[in-house]
Amino acid sequence: MVATAPRVVVIAADDGQRAARAVRIAAHYGVPRLTAADVLADHRRLPDEGYVFDGAPQLLDRVAGAGPLLPVFARADLVVYLRVRDGGGTDDAYRVIRYYEARGVLAGFRPDAPDDDVVVAVEAALRARPDEGPPRLP
Structure with a gap:
């Protein structure tokens, strides 16, 4: 059985491209789009029905230096990394990106990649999700 509500994180340096991509993915799946303010400041509970979170790579610095990963x-299920050409970023952010690569949940795309390409990656991640429901946090 394929789950229909993805838990997707979209990261990129360009706020406009990242936000637009996150809005389109969230609309495609009918799930809420969350921002860093929603997750960090409000301490909002993550929706069980799925979500698309959009965040800047600088947020990964905070995650990398703060101990355990934030629940988001x-x-x-998938981290969509909209790659920048200049390779700008910090070592901590890239360490977290390599972590997601190793887990097999990172998909890197050019910022101008078609939405259909991203949806194919999300669908593959959903097919790989275990049937027993959302993963339990440590």
Whole structure:
């Protein structure tokens, strides 16, 4: 059985491209789009029906230096990384990106990649999700 409500994290340096992509993915799946303010400041409970979170790579610095992953990252089915050309970023952010690569839940895309390409990656991640429901946090 394929789950229909994805838990997706979209990260990119360009706020406009990242936000637009996150809005389109959330609309495609009919799930809420969350921002860093929603997750960090409000301490909002993550929706069980799925979500699309959009955040800047600088947020990964905070995650990398703060101990355990925030639930929004730990529960992600897929991390969509909109790669920047200049390779700008910090070592901590790239360490977290490599972590997601190793877990097999990172998909890197050019910022101008078609939405259909991203949806294919999300669908593959959903097919790989265990049937026993959302992963439990440590």
